Amino acid sequence: MKLGTLKNGTRDGKLVVVSRDLRRAVHARPIVSTMQDAIENWAEVELPLRALYDALNAGTVPNAFDFDPVAAAAPLPRAYQWCDGSAFLNHGRLMEKAFGIAPVSDFETVPLMYQGASDDFLGPRDDVPLPSEAHGIDFEGEYAILVDDVPMGCAAGQAASHIKLLLQVNDVSLRAFTPVEMKKGFGFLHAKPSSSFAPVAVTPDELGSAWREGRVHLPLNVRWNGEWFGHPNGGEMNFSFPQLIAHAAATRRLRAGTVIGSGTVSNADPRVGSACIAERRALELLEQGKPLTGFMRFGDTVRMEVLDASGRGVFGAIDQTVVPALP
Amino acid sequence: MKLGTLKNGTRDGKLVVVSRDLRRAVHARPIVSTMQDAIENWAEVELPLRALYDALNAGTVPNAFDFDPVAAAAPLPRAYQWCDGSAFLNHGRLMEKAFGIAPVSDFETVPLMYQGASDDFLGPRDDVPLPSEAHGIDFEGEYAILVDDVPMGCAAGQAASHIKLLLQVNDVSLRAFTPVEMKKGFGFLHAKPSSSFAPVAVTPDELGSAWREGRVHLPLNVRWNGEWFGHPNGGEMNFSFPQLIAHAAATRRLRAGTVIGSGTVSNADPRVGSACIAERRALELLEQGKPLTGFMRFGDTVRMEVLDASGRGVFGAIDQTVVPALP
Numbered sequence: 001m002k003l004g005t006l007k008n009g010t011r012d013g014k015l016v017v018v019s020r021d022l023r024r025a026v027h028a029r030p031i032v033s034t035m036q037d038a039i040e041n042w043a044e045v046e047l048p049l050r051a052l053y054d055a056l057n058a059g060t061v062p063n064a065f066d067f068d069p070v071a072a073a074a075p076l077p078r079a080y081q082w083c084d085g086s087a088f089l090n091h092g093r094l095m096e097k098a099f100g101i102a103p104v105s106d107f108e109t110v111p112l113m114y115q116g117a118s119d120d121f122l123g124p125r126d127d128v129p130l131p132s133e134a135h136g137i138d139f140e141g142e143y144a145i146l147v148d149d150v151p152m153g154c155a156a157g158q159a160a161s162h163i164k165l166l167l168q169v170n171d172v173s174l175r176a177f178t179p180v181e182m183k184k185g186f187g188f189l190h191a192k193p194s195s196s197f198a199p200v201a202v203t204p205d206e207l208g209s210a211w212r213e214g215r216v217h218l219p220l221n222v223r224w225n226g227e228w229f230g231h232p233n234g235g236e237m238n239f240s241f242p243q244l245i246a247h248a249a250a251t252r253r254l255r256a257g258t259v260i261g262s263g264t265v266s267n268a269d270p271r272v273g274s275a276c277i278a279e280r281r282a283l284e285l286l287e288q289g290k291p292l293t294g295f296m297r298f299g300d301t302v303r304m305e306v307l308d309a310s311g312r313g314v315f316g317a318i319d320q321t322v323v324p325a326l327p
Numbered sequence: 328m329k330l331g332t333l334k335n336g337t338r339d340g341k342l343v344v345v346s347r348d349l350r351r352a353v354h355a356r357p358i359v360s361t362m363q364d365a366i367e368n369w370a371e372v373e374l375p376l377r378a379l380y381d382a383l384n385a386g387t388v389p390n391a392f393d394f395d396p397v398a399a400a401a402p403l404p405r406a407y408q409w410c411d412g413s414a415f416l417n418h419g420r421l422m423e424k425a426f427g428i429a430p431v432s433d434f435e436t437v438p439l440m441y442q443g444a445s446d447d448f449l450g451p452r453d454d455v456p457l458p459s460e461a462h463g464i465d466f467e468g469e470y471a472i473l474v475d476d477v478p479m480g481c482a483a484g485q486a487a488s489h490i491k492l493l494l495q496v497n498d499v500s501l502r503a504f505t506p507v508e509m510k511k512g513f514g515f516l517h518a519k520p521s522s523s524f525a526p527v528a529v530t531p532d533e534l535g536s537a538w539r540e541g542r543v544h545l546p547l548n549v550r551w552n553g554e555w556f557g558h559p560n561g562g563e564m565n566f567s568f569p570q571l572i573a574h575a576a577a578t579r580r581l582r583a584g585t586v587i588g589s590g591t592v593s594n595a596d597p598r599v600g601s602a603c604i605a606e607r608r609a610l611e612l613l614e615q616g617k618p619l620t621g622f623m624r625f626g627d628t629v630r631m632e633v634l635d636a637s638g639r640g641v642f643g644a645i646d647q648t649v650v651p652a653l654p
Contacts, residue, residue: 011367011582040338078582080405080446083516104511114513115442119407119582131480131578152652153458174578184431186441187514189410193579251458251501252520255338255405255446325479 001053002200003028003165004316005035005073007123012036013073017049018200019056022316025067026056035076035146035201040256042148042164067199069316074121074197075167076146076257082118082195083248084142084171084261085111087239088232091266091279098282099179111239111247114187116171118259122196124318128172129325130193136175137296137322141220141275141304143234144169144261145241146201150254159242159249160214166207168198168220168315169261170304175278175295198304199316210308214240218314220265222275223303224296229280230273232265275304296322328380329527330355330492331643332362332400334450339363340400344376345527346383349643352394353383362403362473362528367583369475369491394526396643401448401524402494403473403584409445409522410575411469411498411588412438414566415559418593418606425609426506438566438574441514443498445586449523451645455499456652457520463502464623464649468547468602468631470561471496471588472568473528477581486569486576487541493534495525495547495642496588497631502605502622522588525631526643537635541567545641547592549602550630551623556607557600559592602631623649 002020005013015028015035031048032038038045055061086092089108096103104112122128130137146165154162177191204211210218217235222228239247244260265275274280281291296302305317329347332340342355342362358375359365365372382388413419416435423430431439449455457464473492481489504518531538537545544562549555566574571587592602601607608618623629632644 078407080407081444086513101512102510112511112513113516115444115516115519117408117442117579119585120580129479135578152456177578182512183429184439185428185509185512185514186413186439187512189440189442189575190578192442248516251462251504251517252444253447258446 001050001203001206003035003038003049003075004067004200005075005077006071007073011078013077016067017052017056018067022200022313023067024056024064026052026061026064028052036257039146039148039164069199070125072125072199073123075201076259077121079118079121079257079259080255081258082116082261083113083258084116084263085113085239085244086263087111087237087244088263088266089238090236090268091264094279094282094286098285101182108238111244113244113247116188116192117194120194122194124197124199124316125320126196127321127323128196129323130174131325133297135177138173138175138277139222139296139302140171140173140264141222142169142171142261142264143167143216143220144259147245147254147258147260148256150245150249150258152249152251152253154246154249156240156242156246159245162245163204163241165201166204166211166216167201167259168304168306168318170196170302170318170320171261172196173276173278196318196320198318202314207308207314214242218306218308219272220275221305221307222273225300228273230275232267232272232275234262234265236267237262298322298324328377328530328533330362330365330376330402331394331527332402332404333398334400338405340404343394344379344383345394349527349640350394351383351391353379353388353391355379363584366473366475366491396526397452399452399526400450402492402528403586404448406445406448406584406586407582408585409443409588410440410585411443411590412440412566412571413590414438414564414571415590415593416565417563417595418591421606421609421613425612428509435565438571440571440574443515443519444521447521449521451524451526451643452647453523454648454650455523456650457501458652460624462504465500465502465604466549466623466629467498467500467591468549469496469498469588469591470494470543470547471586474572474581474585474587475583477572477576477585479576479578479580481573481576483567483569483573486572489572490531490568492528493531493538493543494528494586495631495633495645497523497629497645497647498588499523500603500605523645523647525645529641534635534641541569545633545635546599547602548632548634549600552627555600557602559594559599559602561589561592563594564589625649625651
């Protein structure tokens, strides 16, 4: 099943069921009005929503309409929690090596994760307003999950059942602040402005065998200003999403609607490219002695899209332009 | 004006107007149902709520009832954002000195702030369930603010008008994780379980001259297992709340309902005591060569209360017991 949220002038938008081919939609309203309501009442709404989804795909829904990703907000336009992991160790190893970041001793056994801002997620085609090009504007292509209520101390073995929907994210980052904020130990604040989300959230079954072992085994295609930048595969995630849930829930319960991210998708094979500029710069530094690629400029675009084995879009595309924020 | 939220089985509870003496309450429902709705629509609801507050204080509200802090949730039971500063530099300096934390170069000019979890705030008399006494269970007495929509790049000089309500917080901390998570640079995750809030949020005018220069100039009285622990004054905050807003909004807008905390209230005069155990331990280490005070044990209580110059309760009391979380 695929679910999206259309902008309607409210902060939460209105929930729609979107067809498998991402072309048609129907209001979920008779069943549930918003994504937050849906995730809080998943046990009651899942089956009716799936029935509507089946009818939409069969072309038998009378009040269906064309789905316009430009009119889409993030599937969950604001969340009560966003915990972003760094579950692709290849990314962390490269950053460590290239920029001399002190290695973390339990790097391979305990996931790195930061608490991110979730009050203002951007839609898939929204401009990304930022204060300055001097801040090292970067994109980060990620996968994420949306969970229902998770009890404190939930073990990884019990965590998979809490994953209700999968998401695709552009975790916009300002690299000039990253080392400064990491050094202070309080985590990222200026370095992590609003994140953006692909048009639809999908239930794990939608991916077929590409969803296994708690990972999305599909390449994330990233294009910067129309040019190929990378297509790393989510299957190389060193910690699974259930492991990330268990990590986040170690000392507190997670309430329904919590979003948990994978961190930048990153593969050991450099030929697949990267899902963020910082990683390409790290590779350049290691191979050629200095970073050659600059960060994003105002007017630059980034497109991130995931296709299934048959070449069909899964989440719809993130396609955004970075623009100056008005003073 | 004083506003609280009573538990009613929903995740957001129901908003009530509470009398100045904290004894009586009335449902805000005819005007607005939840705190989140109130802060999003502050311009429309403020005056009608104030009229109801005045009538409640005058004893002319027919459907008023006794306000029971045990039935109170946090004034905002879940928030889309919680940014917690560390605005009392005395606290940071002590921790640096005692525990050999590397000093931050711009410590005195740029506020330290972390992104915290906001999906599950606890009420003032709720038990605090935690997984283990071995994690170094600590309380942290703080002040906080609730803001409406803040634009990106909001200057400190423009930020005061966004402060709609003041709050009092117990930012529960697990000290065993603090140095480990600080070293990793990704900020606090296991170290910061759910925070708890005093029964009511108050408009700044409620404090009279004790609210000035963007600070709460009142002592925060902390008792641990019934014994005095400290009464540091919020007036010694090195960064004002408007400065903390400006810091949080530097690279993104803040959406209505964002909560921003002061960090542990801490004063230079050691005779006023502390608002967290870690600080007392730091003082013991510096003065007597080792920390003498242990952290909280299951069954321990902490009480935090703010009285005005006439000895009347401002926010109502936080009074909580730490208990083992069920597996």
